[in-house]
Amino acid sequence: MNLMTRTVCSIVALAAWASGLALAADAGRGEAIVPVAAAASSTQTESKAPEHLRDGSGLSETSPGSGVWVHSNDAFREKGVERGTMWSSGAVGGKTETKPTVTFDLGKECTVGSFRVWNYNEARWTSTGFKEIEVSASLDGEKFEPVGAAVFEQAPGESDYEGQAISFKQAVQARYIRLHCLSNWQGERSGLAEIRFFRGGAGGADAIAPGVKPVVKVRQLEPNHPNPPRPAVAGAENIVFPPDSGIIDVTAAPYNAKGDGAADDTQAIQAALNDYPNAGAIIYLPNGTYLISATLRWPQGRGGGSEYKNTILQGQSRAGTILRLKDACPGYTDPAAPKEMVWTGDKPAQRFRNAIRNCTWDTGKGNPGAVGVRFNASNVGCLRDVLIRSGDGAGVIGLDMAFTDEIGPCFVKNVSVTGFDTGIATKFGVNGIVLEHITLRGLGFAGGPPAGGRHVRSERRRRWLRQRDPERHQGRRRDRSRAARARVGQREDAWFRAYVAGPAGEGNPRRAVGRPEGLGRHHAIRRQDGRPERR
Numbered sequence: 001m002n003l004m005t006r007t008v009c010s011i012v013a014l015a016a017w018a019s020g021l022a023l024a025a026d027a028g029r030g031e032a033i034v035p036v037a038a039a040a041s042s043t044q045t046e047s048k049a050p051e052h053l054r055d056g057s058g059l060s061e062t063s064p065g066s067g068v069w070v071h072s073n074d075a076f077r078e079k080g081v082e083r084g085t086m087w088s089s090g091a092v093g094g095k096t097e098t099k100p101t102v103t104f105d106l107g108k109e110c111t112v113g114s115f116r117v118w119n120y121n122e123a124r125w126t127s128t129g130f131k132e133i134e135v136s137a138s139l140d141g142e143k144f145e146p147v148g149a150a151v152f153e154q155a156p157g158e159s160d161y162e163g164q165a166i167s168f169k170q171a172v173q174a175r176y177i178r179l180h181c182l183s184n185w186q187g188e189r190s191g192l193a194e195i196r197f198f199r200g201g202a203g204g205a206d207a208i209a210p211g212v213k214p215v216v217k218v219r220q221l222e223p224n225h226p227n228p229p230r231p232a233v234a235g236a237e238n239i240v241f242p243p244d245s246g247i248i249d250v251t252a253a254p255y256n257a258k259g260d261g262a263a264d265d266t267q268a269i270q271a272a273l274n275d276y277p278n279a280g281a282i283i284y285l286p287n288g289t290y291l292i293s294a295t296l297r298w299p300q301g302r303g304g305g306s307e308y309k310n311t312i313l314q315g316q317s318r319a320g321t322i323l324r325l326k327d328a329c330p331g332y333t334d335p336a337a338p339k340e341m342v343w344t345g346d347k348p349a350q351r352f353r354n355a356i357r358n359c360t361w362d363t364g365k366g367n368p369g370a371v372g373v374r375f376n377a378s379n380v381g382c383l384r385d386v387l388i389r390s391g392d393g394a395g396v397i398g399l400d401m402a403f404t405d406e407i408g409p410c411f412v413k414n415v416s417v418t419g420f421d422t423g424i425a426t427k428f429g430v431n432g433i434v435l436e437h438i439t440l441r442g443l444g445f446a447g448g449p450p451a452g453g454r455h456v457r458s459e460r461r462r463r464w465l466r467q468r469d470p471e472r473h474q475g476r477r478r479d480r481s482r483a484a485r486a487r488v489g490q491r492e493d494a495w496f497r498a499y500v501a502g503p504a505g506e507g508n509p510r511r512a513v514g515r516p517e518g519l520g521r522h523h524a525i526r527r528q529d530g531r532p533e534r535r
Contacts, residue, residue: 029113029114029165029198029199029200029201030198030199030200030201031198031199032116032196032197032198033106033110033112033196033197033198033199034054034196034197035053035054035104035105035106035107035177035195035197036054036105036106036107037051037054037104037105038050038051038053038054038087038102038103038104038105039102039103039105040087040089040100040101040102040103041089041092041097041100041101041102042089042090042091042092042097042100043087043088043089043090044088044089044090044189044191045090046084047075047076047084048075048084048086048087048088048090048191049084049087050087050102051087052084052085052086052087052193052194053086053087053102053104053192053193053194053195054104054194054195056194057078057083057084057085057086057194058071058072058074058075058078058085058086058118058121058193058194059071059072059118059194060072062160068162069162069163070159070160070161070162070163071085071118071121071155071161071163071193071194072085072121072159072161073121073122073123073157073158073159073161074122074123074159075122075125085193086120086121086122086191086192086193086194087102087191087192087193088120088128088189088190088191089181089189089190089191090189096188096189097189097190098181098183098184098187098188098189098190099180099181099182099183099190100180100181100190101178101179101180101181102178102179102181102192103141103176103177103178103179104176104177104178104179104195104197105141105175105176106174106175106176106177106197107175108175109139109173109174109175110173110174110175110197110199111171111172111173111199112137112168112171112172112173112174112177112197112198112199113167113168113171113172113198113199113200113201113202113203114165114166114167114168114197114198114200114201114202115165115166115177115195115196115197115198116163116164116165116166116195116196116198117152117163117164117166117192117194117195118155118161118163118164118192118193118194118195119152119153119154119155119163119164119192119193120155120187120190120191120192120193121155121156121157121158121161121193122157123157123158123297124157124300124346125157125187126154126155126156126157126185126300127154127184127185127186127187127300127307128184128185128187128188128189128190128191129152129154129155129184129185129187129190129191129192130152130179130181130184130190130191130192131151131152131154131181131182131183131184131185132149132150132151132181132182132183132214133149133150133151133152133179133180133181133182134146134148134149134179134180134182135147135148135149135150135166135168135177135178135179135180135208136177136178136180137172137173137174137176137177137178138174138175138176138178139173139174139175139176140175140176141175141176144176144178145172146210146211147168147172147177147208147209147210148168148169148207148208148209148210148212148214149182149208149212149213149214150166150208150214151214151215152164154185154300155193156274157297157300158294159294161193163194165201166208167201167202167203167204167206167207167208168201168202168207168208168209169202169203169207169208169209169212170202170203170209171199171200171202177197179192221275222253222254224248224249224252224253224254224255225243225249225252225253226241226243226245226247226249226252226284227249227251227252227286229286229316230286230287230288230316230320231287232287232316232317232320233287233317233319233320235319236317236318236319236320237317237318237358237385238316238317239314239315239316239317239358240316241282241284246281246282247281247282247283247284247314248272248275248276248281248282248283248284249284249286250265250268250269250272250283250284250285250290251285251286251288254271255268255269255271255272256268257269257272257285257290258288258290259285259286259287259288259289259290260288260289261288261289261291261322261324262291263291264291264292264293264326265290265291265292266291266292266293266294266296269283269285269290269292269296269323270294270296270297273296273297273298273299273311273313274299275299276299276311277299277300277307277311278299278307278309278310278311279310279311280310280353281311281312282312282314283311283312283313283314284314284315284316285313285314285315285316285321285323285359286316286321287315287316287317287320287321288320288321288322289322289323289324290321290322290323290324291324291325291326292323292324292325292326292341293325293326293329293330294331295339295340295341295342295343296323296341296342296343297342297343298311298343298344298345298354299311307345308344308345308346308351308354308376309345309350309351309352309353309354309378310352310353310354311344311353311354311355312353312354312355312356312357313342313355313356313357313359314355314357314358314359315357315358315359315360316358317358318358318359318360318385318386318387319360319387321358321359321360322359322360322362323341323342323359323360323361323362324362324364324391325341325362325363325364325367325370326364327364327365327366327367327391328364328365328366328367329364329366329367329370331369332363332367332368332369332370333366333367333368333369334368334369335368335369335396335421336369337369338369338370338371338396338397338400339369339370339371340370340371340372340373340374340400341361341363341370341371341372341373342356342361342373342374342375343374344356344374344375344376344377345376346376346404347376347404347405347406347407348406349378349406349407349408349431350378351376351377351378351381351407352377352378352379352380352381353377353379353380353381354375354376354377354378354381354410355377355381355382355383355384356373356375356383356386357382357383357384357385357386358384358385358386359386359387360386360387360388360389361373361386361387361388361389362389362390362391363389363390363391363394363395363419364391364392365391365392365394366392366394367390367391367394367395368394368395368396369395369396370390370394370395370396371395371396371397371398371400372388372389372390372395372397372398372399372400372417372420373386373388373398373399373400374400374401374403375399375400375401375407375410375412376401376404376407376410377407377408377410378407378408378409378410378431379409379410381410381411382410382411382412382413383399383410383411383412383413383415384411384412384413384414384415385413385414385415386414386415386416387415387416387417387418388415388416388417388418389416389417389418389419390418390419390420391419392419393419393420393442394419394420395419395420395421396420396421396422397420397421397422397423397424397425398417398418398419398420398422398423398424399412399415399417399423399424399425400425401424401425401426401427401433402425402426402427406431407426407431407433408431408432408433409431409432409433409434410431410433410434411434411436412424412433412434412435412436412438413435413436413437414436414437415435415437415438415439416438416439416440416441417438417439417440417441418441418442419441419442423440424438424440
């Protein structure tokens with residue numbers, strides 16, 4: 001069978017599957033109508049083509065026969081294969097289009113009473129999703145009549161996204177359905193993931209109709225009344241709060257995390273985070289072992305600069321509050337595709353007041369692809385009094401601060417890392433990261449130019465600091481222009497390394513101190529007696 005034949009067979013099989021797609025949540029709406037074509041007013045790239053809105057890419061059934069279909073959060077890969085799964089708008093007249101239109105051809109005249117849409121669900125980019133939209137219908141593709149206006153919910157950016165059902169006040173006869181995006185969730189462009197139409201489902205209290213302005217629903221949060229403090233751990237700190245302090249206790253209603261080391265508490269903790277985006281909230285974890293099976297993500301908020309910041313995850317004690325990854329957890333077993341236990345936001349450097357304090361992150365056993373903590377914070381953000389450990393010594397990175405640019409300025413203090421191929425990783429030289437009282441066991445430490453610290457000790461003789469310094473600190477005057485810094489950053493041939501003979505404590509004169517000159521790009525390695533190390 002040649003490539004052309006295989007491709008045609010794959011398309012036929014996909015079409016046969018898609019034509020029979022029925023969703024359990026839409027059982028009363030009848031069989032899904034899958035568009036035969038989709039066209040958009042603009043497209044970002046070929047991998048973000050509008051055809052992905054109809055071809056089933058990224059959709060999967062939660063379990064065989066369940067009838068519950070969810071969309072992945074990977075816009076470029078499906079089941080390990082390079083393939084686009086979503087659509088996003090491109091440029092029109094040299095300017096990125098944020099109010100695009102998408103037109104779906106149903107193949108023939110149909111009765112349409114509702115549809116299910118999966119908004120743009122790419123992890124960390126869900127602000128691209130449509131928000132306020134207008135729906136219109138046509139029989140000939142030329143003359144469109146209004147059906148109503150709707151508000152699409154922002155996608156969660158998770159791999160089990162079930163989408164949103166939209167009903168028409170009255171069913172319409174149409175071959176073409178058009179969605180016009182009036183606004184998005186504060187993204188720089190607009191997009192969707194998938195759509196299916198249904199003959200039934202018209203009517204209902206929330207149905208859309210011409211001339212009716214939709215309302216953006218605001219979730220009313222259930223009051224959170226902290227539970228009584230759990231017993232302290234002998235010899236450990238005991239951080240507790242008064243009942244009226246306003247902290248969010250994940251073990252109290254409505255979250256009800258167990259912290260018993262047996263129940264999966266991922267959704268409970270994530271729900272608590274999601275409910276308080278950019279709110280200055282302290283998400284509190286009393287002593288206990290919280291089993292998790294997926295990445296805990298900082299809440300995105302609703303755009304406008306509010307994403308992934310001003311959130312604190314606080315434990316009762318480092319020894320007593322343990323977040324533990326399930327052994328051999330799916331998604332964490334491949335070192336070539338690292339996945340983190342917790343993630344606190346991407347660039348730019350606006351992750352103000354993010355903090356993780358007084359807790360332990362344990363990657364369990366059989367998770368060689370695990371990253372303990374991917375931490376990003378700015379200004380008063382900090383990671384302190386934290387233990388990051390691997391249950392069996394395996395893992396990619398303990399503390400990853402090299403996964404994105406513009407991390408910091410922030411403070412990392414009283415942190416221990418045990419296990420992993422790399423203990424702590426930093427990379428980019430935009431802002432500074434200060435490390436103090438850091439203990440590394442059974443691992444290597446890789447640090448980039450912005451890392452400066454004191455009282456950093458390693459209990460094995462391995463490379464523990466790697467920094468890039470193209471000018472080799474010869475006292476030259478530095479050009480601080482952005483272009484010059486970029487050129488400096490591209491030169492990879494001037495590395496220097498410091499090695500620590502372990503065990504090394506505060507009495508060991510070999511430690512790294514970052515020079516405060518410039519923007520943190522350039523550092524020197526000096527002994528405590530002030531003399532430079534030989535290189």
